[in-house]
Amino acid sequence: MRTLAFALAAAVLAAGTPLAARTVSVTMPPERQLFKDAPGADLARGKCQTCHSSDYIFTQPPMTKAQWLAEASKMKNVYGAPLEESQLEPIAAYLVTQNGKE
Amino acid sequence: MRRTRFLAGGLAAGGLLSLTGSPVRAAGQTITLPFANGMRPIVAYPQKRPLILLTSRPPQLETPLAVFDEGDAFTPNDAFFVRWHLAGIPTSIDGDAFRINVHGAVERELSLSLGDLRRDFEPVEIAAVCQCSGNSRGYFSPRVPGGQWSNGAMGNAQWRGVRLGDVLKRAGIKAGAVQVRFNGLETPTLSTTPDFLKSLDVELAASPDVIVAYAMNGADLPLLNGFPVRLIVPGYFATYWVKMLDDVEVLTEPDQNFWMKTAYRIPTAGNGCISPGEKTETVPIGRMRVRSFITNLTDGQHVAAGSGQRLRGIAFDGGSGIERVDVSTDGGATWRAAKLNRDYGKYSFRRWETTFDAAAGQTYRLASRATAGDGSVQTTAVCWNPSGYLRNAIELVTVSVS
Numbered sequence A: 001m002r003t004l005a006f007a008l009a010a011a012v013l014a015a016g017t018p019l020a021a022r023t024v025s026v027t028m029p030p031e032r033q034l035f036k037d038a039p040g041a042d043l044a045r046g047k048c049q050t051c052h053s054s055d056y057i058f059t060q061p062p063m064t065k066a067q068w069l070a071e072a073s074k075m076k077n078v079y080g081a082p083l084e085e086s087q088l089e090p091i092a093a094y095l096v097t098q099n100g101k102e
Numbered sequence B: 001m002r003r004t005r006f007l008a009g010g011l012a013a014g015g016l017l018s019l020t021g022s023p024v025r026a027a028g029q030t031i032t033l034p035f036a037n038g039m040r041p042i043v044a045y046p047q048k049r050p051l052i053l054l055t056s057r058p059p060q061l062e063t064p065l066a067v068f069d070e071g072d073a074f075t076p077n078d079a080f081f082v083r084w085h086l087a088g089i090p091t092s093i094d095g096d097a098f099r100i101n102v103h104g105a106v107e108r109e110l111s112l113s114l115g116d117l118r119r120d121f122e123p124v125e126i127a128a129v130c131q132c133s134g135n136s137r138g139y140f141s142p143r144v145p146g147g148q149w150s151n152g153a154m155g156n157a158q159w160r161g162v163r164l165g166d167v168l169k170r171a172g173i174k175a176g177a178v179q180v181r182f183n184g185l186e187t188p189t190l191s192t193t194p195d196f197l198k199s200l201d202v203e204l205a206a207s208p209d210v211i212v213a214y215a216m217n218g219a220d221l222p223l224l225n226g227f228p229v230r231l232i233v234p235g236y237f238a239t240y241w242v243k244m245l246d247d248v249e250v251l252t253e254p255d256q257n258f259w260m261k262t263a264y265r266i267p268t269a270g271n272g273c274i275s276p277g278e279k280t281e282t283v284p285i286g287r288m289r290v291r292s293f294i295t296n297l298t299d300g301q302h303v304a305a306g307s308g309q310r311l312r313g314i315a316f317d318g319g320s321g322i323e324r325v326d327v328s329t330d331g332g333a334t335w336r337a338a339k340l341n342r343d344y345g346k347y348s349f350r351r352w353e354t355t356f357d358a359a360a361g362q363t364y365r366l367a368s369r370a371t372a373g374d375g376s377v378q379t380t381a382v383c384w385n386p387s388g389y390l391r392n393a394i395e396l397v398t399v400s401v402s
Helices: A041-047 A067-075 A085-099 B065-069 B114-120 B165-170
Strands: A022-027 B005-007 B030-032 B037-041 B051-055 B060-062 B093-094 B099-104 B108-113 B121-130 B154-164 B177-186 B198-200 B211-216 B229-233 B246-253 B266-267 B282-284 B291-294 B306-316 B322-328 B350-358 B361-373 B394-402
Touching: A022 B051, A041 A085, A067 B291, B037 B266, B065 B306, B108 B114, B108 B165, B121 B229, B154 B165, B154 B322, B165 B211, B165 B246, B291 B361, B306 B322, B322 B350, B350 B361
Parallel strands: B099 B246
Antiparallel strands: A022 B093, B005 B030, B030 B037, B037 B051, B051 B060, B099 B108, B121 B154, B154 B211, B177 B198, B177 B246, B211 B229, B266 B282, B291 B306, B306 B350, B322 B361, B361 B394
């Protein structure tokens, strides 16, 4: 390969002192809590911020109830969200009040 | 249309643009990206300057476009975008205790400390762009679910580490190996969620440009970018660049895990770009497509009249290098070549620059169009697929002259 020598993996000279392994500790800023009060809020607060913060939901494009139902079902079926089948509809009904469209 | 407005403290007042067009960015402000639900807080995470917050847990942070106009072709570590899938990210890592385990279809299992990596293998350096598969997803029309990024889920760094191929050679790949699977310290909150694992075909994994990096732009990786080591797969989308890499497994069967078999796949039809509703087979996403951006002017900006207005930006592709960048000031009707700046290698951002004459009262529809070494060139055709991957259309920036 013609560009190999130039573009790839130029050997680093032994000159630079390697950085020493060390311990790094960080503190994350507090997360956002965005679910507003409305019927179904308790369900969403209980079920939809276990694995991620609620901003994942509010940064999505506004979605229809059917689309929110599909998202909630995906969370249950694909990512193993602990949801009863009967909880999906009420959650979708709530989410469409939070970030919905017709 | 890319119109980015910067709002102070939630006030829907005029944008805070400095004279150079660089946005004023401070923690506590917000930025409104030009699509529905595009309002984002500006927040400083550990080891990071204030960046555009997409989600707080897991942390996902976007780099403001103006950062790509700073300095040379490299994105500063404290401004480099952050994307995690699962919320179980260690917030403390003991570099001395950290080990990378190499196992599976190998002659000798390895457990390598950071000291082993530095001492026992030849160090190599490579400049390479790391771009999220879903970069620019917010511009998809119709919109698709997923991380709603503007164009800042990308960055370019000088990575230093060791060749993965050298590590695999030491372990001794057994006959019959087909893929190499990577795992990092990121874990799911609930065990019902598939752990984040990614795999590369064994030939690619052993190729000389794939490296296990312990340094980024001459410093430790920020924890949020994968301290202490991260896999670097130059030319490929960032989904394969596993962070906090601690496990390398050589497989004798193609990987069936969720993040390879179901997620991060692109349509086989239409070179990955299809119509909404169209059903096709899919394959794992791979190399990046050629892209370019204007970095010194933003859409909707006013510029002063005068000849010799500066116009500059960046370009990159999936590893064949940038051959040329053309610019247009009339929305793509006519084009002329820009000057390419220093070449840091075929996987790096390539900076380009030129000037244009700005006449008072005029509006200019500025655009850049990159051509890669493999002959691929940006077009006005906008890619769509249900996952929001592969956008690389020519972007327009409209400025008016006061």
